[in-house]
Amino acid sequence: xxxxxxxxxxxxxxxxxxxxxxxxxxxxxxxxxxxxxxxxxxxxxxxxxxxxxxxxxxxxxxxxxxxxxxxxxxxxxxxxxxxxxxxxxxxxxxxxxxxxxxxxxxx
Amino acid sequence: xxxxxxxxxxxxxxxxxxxxxxxxxxxxxxxxxxxxxxxxxxxxxxxxxxxxxxxxxxxxxxxxxxxxxxxxxxxxxxxxxxxxxxxxxxxxxxxxxxxxxxxxxxx
Amino acid sequence: xxxxxxxxxxxxxxxxxxxxxxxxxxxxxxxxxxxxxxxxxxxxxxxxxxxxxxxxxxxxxxxxxxxxxxxxxxxxxxxxxxxxxxxxxxxxxxxxxxxxxxxxxxx
Amino acid sequence: xxxxxxxxxxxxxxxxxxxxxxxxxxxxxxxxxxxxxxxxxxxxxxxxxxxxxxxxxxxxxxxxxxxxxxxxxxxxxxxxxxxxxxxxxxxxxxxxxxxxxxxxxxx
Amino acid sequence: xxxxxxxxxxxxxxxxxxxxxxxxxxxxxxxxxxxxxxxxxxxxxxxxxxxxxxxxxxxxxxxxxxxxxxxxxxxxxxxxxxxxxxxxxxxxxxxxxxxxxxxxxxx
Amino acid sequence: xxxxxxxxxxxxxxxxxxxxxxxxxxxxxxxxxxxxxxxxxxxxxxxxxxxxxxxxxxxxxxxxxxxxxxxxxxxxxxxxxxxxxxxxxxxxxxxxxxxxxxxxxxx
Numbered sequence: 001x002x003x004x005x006x007x008x009x010x011x012x013x014x015x016x017x018x019x020x021x022x023x024x025x026x027x028x029x030x031x032x033x034x035x036x037x038x039x040x041x042x043x044x045x046x047x048x049x050x051x052x053x054x055x056x057x058x059x060x061x062x063x064x065x066x067x068x069x070x071x072x073x074x075x076x077x078x079x080x081x082x083x084x085x086x087x088x089x090x091x092x093x094x095x096x097x098x099x100x101x102x103x104x105x106x107x
Numbered sequence: 108x109x110x111x112x113x114x115x116x117x118x119x120x121x122x123x124x125x126x127x128x129x130x131x132x133x134x135x136x137x138x139x140x141x142x143x144x145x146x147x148x149x150x151x152x153x154x155x156x157x158x159x160x161x162x163x164x165x166x167x168x169x170x171x172x173x174x175x176x177x178x179x180x181x182x183x184x185x186x187x188x189x190x191x192x193x194x195x196x197x198x199x200x201x202x203x204x205x206x207x208x209x210x211x212x213x214x
Numbered sequence: 215x216x217x218x219x220x221x222x223x224x225x226x227x228x229x230x231x232x233x234x235x236x237x238x239x240x241x242x243x244x245x246x247x248x249x250x251x252x253x254x255x256x257x258x259x260x261x262x263x264x265x266x267x268x269x270x271x272x273x274x275x276x277x278x279x280x281x282x283x284x285x286x287x288x289x290x291x292x293x294x295x296x297x298x299x300x301x302x303x304x305x306x307x308x309x310x311x312x313x314x315x316x317x318x319x320x321x
Numbered sequence: 322x323x324x325x326x327x328x329x330x331x332x333x334x335x336x337x338x339x340x341x342x343x344x345x346x347x348x349x350x351x352x353x354x355x356x357x358x359x360x361x362x363x364x365x366x367x368x369x370x371x372x373x374x375x376x377x378x379x380x381x382x383x384x385x386x387x388x389x390x391x392x393x394x395x396x397x398x399x400x401x402x403x404x405x406x407x408x409x410x411x412x413x414x415x416x417x418x419x420x421x422x423x424x425x426x427x428x
Numbered sequence: 429x430x431x432x433x434x435x436x437x438x439x440x441x442x443x444x445x446x447x448x449x450x451x452x453x454x455x456x457x458x459x460x461x462x463x464x465x466x467x468x469x470x471x472x473x474x475x476x477x478x479x480x481x482x483x484x485x486x487x488x489x490x491x492x493x494x495x496x497x498x499x500x501x502x503x504x505x506x507x508x509x510x511x512x513x514x515x516x517x518x519x520x521x522x523x524x525x526x527x528x529x530x531x532x533x534x535x
Numbered sequence: 536x537x538x539x540x541x542x543x544x545x546x547x548x549x550x551x552x553x554x555x556x557x558x559x560x561x562x563x564x565x566x567x568x569x570x571x572x573x574x575x576x577x578x579x580x581x582x583x584x585x586x587x588x589x590x591x592x593x594x595x596x597x598x599x600x601x602x603x604x605x606x607x608x609x610x611x612x613x614x615x616x617x618x619x620x621x622x623x624x625x626x627x628x629x630x631x632x633x634x635x636x637x638x639x640x641x642x
Contacts, residue, residue: 013204016211019249020189020200027241028197028407035233037400045363046370046401050408053371055162055483056198079358080367082448086349087371089624090456091484093448097441104444120525123532126570127510127521134562135300135518142554144293152256153263153294157301160264162483163519186251187260193242194264196410227418230425234403234414242411269376269590270412296555303517304563305591307555311548318551334632337639340463341617341628348455349625356447376590377626456621465614470580474615477581478588478622507572508581514563515585 007062041071048072049080052096053088060096064103074104114169148178155179156187159203160195167203171210181211221276255285262286263294266310267302274310278317288318328383362392369393370401373417374409381417385424395425435490469499476500477508480524481516488524492531502532542597576606583607584615587631588623595631599638609639 006025014021033043044067051060067077077100085093113132121128140150151174158167174184184207192200220239228235247257258281265274281291291314299307327346335342354364365388372381388398398421406414434453442449461471472495479488495505505528513521541560549556568578579602586595602612612635620628 009201009205013201013208016208017185017189017200017204020185020192020204023189023192023241024197027237032404032407035400037396038404042363042366042397043404045367046405047408049367049371050374050405051198053375054196054198054409056196056202056408058202059198075358076363078445078448079356082445082451083353083359083364084367084371085448085451086353086621087368087377087624087626088375089482089484089622090452091479091482091487091622093445094437094441095484095486097445097448098437101441101444116522116526120522120529123529124506124510124521124525127506127513127525130510130513130562131518134558139297139300142293144289145297149256149259149290150297153259153298154301156260156264157267157298158519161267161302161517161519163301163517163523165523166519182251183256186249190246190252190257191260191264193246193407194261194270194410194412195268196408198408223415223419227415227422230422231399231403231414231418234399234406234418237403237406238411265412268410268412270410270416272416273412292552292555296552296558299555299558300514301517301519303515303589303591304559305515305586305589305594307552308544308548309591309593311552311555312544315548315551330629330633334629334636337636338613338617338628338632341613341620341632344455344617344620345625348451372626375624375626377624377630379630380626460618460621463614465610466618470577470611471618473577473581474584474619475622478584478619481585481589482623484622503572504577507570511567511573511578512581512585514567515582515591516589 009062039071041067044070044072045076045080048077048096049084052081052084052092055092055095057095057099061099061103064100065106068103068107074100116169146178148174151177151179152183152187155184155203156191159188159191159199162199162202164202164206168206168210171207172213175210175214181207223276253285255281258284258286259290259294262291262310263298266295266298266306269306269309271309271313275313275317278314279320282317282321288314330383360392362388365391365393366397366401369398369417370405373402373405373413376413376416378416378420382420382424385421386427389424389428395421437490467499469495472498472500473504473508476505476524477512480509480512480520483520483523485523485527489527489531492528493534496531496535502528544597574606576602579605579607580611580615583612583631584619587616587619587627590627590630592630592634596634596638599635600641603638603642609635 010021010024033040048060048063048067051063064077081093081096081100117128117131140147155170155174158170171184188200188203188207224235224238247254262277262281265277278291295307295310295314331342331345354361369381369384369388372384385398402414402417402421438449438452461468476491476495479491492505509521509524509528545556545559568575583595583598583602586598599612616628616631616635
């Protein structure tokens with residue numbers, strides 16, 4: 001079953017950049033995330049790691065929450081952050097850990 | 108006619124880094140932005156795109172507003188964000204779109 | 215008229231990542247670059263600026279050449295590099311200028 | 322069983338930065354990669370994704386090869402690249418795909 | 429004498445990522461910062477510059493304060509920001525200067 | 536005494552981007568590097584660290600060589616790379632160490 005193809009952030013900007021929002025609906029969430037070649041759990045690990053490594057913290061929080069929904073455990077997410085600290089640097093890991101704590105505490 | 112060679116952000120840090128503020132006044136805004144080789148409208152498109160691509164969101168808001176002043180339309184800015192989403196990634200576009208919405212709504 | 219929807223780099227990796235190559239064909243070049251909201255000349259300026267700012271030099275060379283085809287002048291590209299040096303830093307401008315020199319010399 | 326705690330690249334720079342090389346041996350490969358909280362296959366997916374997203378191509382090639390050794394399939398790696406294209410941008414995916422093709426062809 | 433091996437940010441995330449926090453205690457602050465090959469003042473200059481250049485602003489504030497403790501003068505930090513503006517771009521310098529002003533004002 | 540205000544890389548692109556080359560001559564090397572607020576040795580440490588952290592490897596090689604000329608020792612540069620590995624990630628340190636080895640061997 002497909003994930004909900006929308007989010008509050010996407011709805012907020014839909015009127016400003018309609019083509020961008022539509023591509024997220026139909027292509028990224030409607031098609032890419034649904035492909036069978038990787039599980040949603042694997043995709044969540046990969047996306048959270050990339051967002052942390054690039055310092056895209058505004059999107060990381062929502063994807064950390066989605067990762068839990070997609071079957072990642074809190075221990076796995078903590079380990080992802082710890083592992084990548086050596087590859088993208090401690091600062092990215094500290095901010096990611098702070099966001100993870102907030103997401104975990106809210107569940 | 109030259110753009111106003113100052114901004115609240117620059118005035119705020121002038122006492123801390125005077126040479127940096129002076130170079131912004133005389134060189135970047137006093138000279139570079141005024142060169143005839145590209146229009147201010149083109150320079151605004153380029154700078155907004157680069158700030159979005161690099162994730163420099165603190166400066167992007169002010170430059171989105173300046174872009175409207177320099178003759179970019181809201182549709183052109185929305186298209187810039189949509190186009191670059193494929194080159195710098197969706198997360199940068201989502202944050203840029205959110206800032207653009209705020210700037211557009213305030214006009 | 216649409217630009218050629220393919221390139222040597224894309225053909226090279228088509229067998230490895232077919233969905234990625236197909237999306238470039240049909241979506242990025244088949245649809246996004248063809249939208250009327252910005253001219254191809256404007257899109258080239260924006261993409262070259264973002265690639266330089268992000269340090270994506272492997273793609274910058276081809277896009278500098280495409281920019282000339284899309285109607286940017288050599289003077290405009292040189293000015294783009296000079297302007298963005300202050301926003302993405304001198305190192306990105308030096309490498310971009312070196313690539314631009316090669317592309318200009320080959321025309 | 323631990324992975325080989327060394328590599329040609331690490332041996333090459335050991336005399337120049339001995340503490341850096343030693344930390345890679347004992348901490349990153351000797352300890353972090355061996356922790357049970359994530360499989361080596363998962364860690365390879367995460368590291369390859371982060372290296373691609375950050376544009377750290379010099380290290381990506383070796384880690385793509387290691388990913389195959391750690392049990393990732395070529396289809397999974399291709400899907401990782403395709404998925405992340407939307408998050409870190411097409412340019413990072415094109416270069417990663419080119420490196421993946423080279424690694425796959427050499428096996 | 430070693431610096432305090434802890435900080436509020438690290439304590440906050442210790443329960444979430446214990447191995448990450450422990451490595452910061454024992455390795456980064458317990459060992460790396462204490463090595464004799466560079467003074468703490470030099471290390472502070474280098475770390476503040478790298479954090480500014482990478483846009484890791486959440487960690488930059490604390491390191492600017494630590495730099496003053498480690499013997500950097502306010503003039504040296506202002507000069508670091510001014511110098512690196514040309515290498516990492518004006519936007520990183522503007523945000524760093526704003527943080528430096530806050531840290532300086534609080535002393 | 537001022538450093539040589541030119542370099543082979545700068546001469547190579549002078550005809551393509553004359554204003555960029557001139558600003559490097561008169562402003563960056565003619566003025567910024569000559570300011571008394573930080574020594575050239577300190578500026579070299581800071582610039583090499585920032586270039587490594589940003590992955591600007593094409594400029595890093597020349598600045599590592601300049602750092603030795605400006606009075607940094609090989610041990611200090613090795614320590615800079617080792618220290619920053621924890622802040623900008625292992626991949627940036629591995630490439631920087633490889634370049635440092637080449638520069639050191641050539642002296």
